[in-house]
Amino acid sequence: MLEAKLDAASQLKKIVEAIRDMLGECNIECNETGLALQSLDKSHIVLVSLLLGSDGFSEYRCDRGVTLGLNINSLATVLRCANNDDILTLRSEDRANELILTFEDSKADRISEFNLRLMDIDQEYLAIPETEYAATVVMSAAVLQRTLRDLSALSEAVTIEIDKEGIRFSAEGDLGKGSTHFKPCVDMENAENSINITLSEPVSLSFNLQYFSNITKASSLSSTVTLQMTAGMPAQIEYKLPSGHVRYYFAPKIED
């Protein structure tokens, strides 16, 4: 059986909000090390990989592997019934067909319980090999989100170029073109505003901005984001969690 407790329901609410626009139904695999999810969006352009380590929960118990087949939008609907600072408990018996969610206020004088029906989901999994990327950029998650939002007014695609001078985002459409360039920098007072670039060779890739904007909904989970890119390959975009991560593999647009 699974029993996992979080001190604040907002932690799970934010994670579900970060993935719900891309995923419909998917399996969450639970074992003694924590919860994991790997799922493709409907168009197979983005793969979401979520890891929530058992250390990230205030209490965690899972004696035997449990697969939770869930509709992510149904989970989001139920989570809307929880206050952000409620204590949240997830429970599922072995071979049960439901996930029980309990929301308690801190004084434990209100307890809400919701039972979410589980589904048998026949899901495709991709084998993602360990990859050395040509360029790794760590930057503010909020700045990335803002930059992409600005450029989405110009075009449905963004080109990202990374070299030793910095990282450049550009877009071109009917009304004209625009770009933002960030130089590597260290901000001693606000570490999350630093831009760190590790590079073995310069990279340039283009991506659909609508999908990118869905990915950056994870910005509420972490102050920084790690972008990893290699020419001609999907990018890896990671938001670190206190114990785990939300990671996206994002297929580029390539000249035909």
Added chain:
Amino acid sequence: TPVQNNLSEFYALA
């Protein structure tokens, strides 16, 4: 013009 790729063009099914 650039063409949108799918992840299945890069990664095999597990």
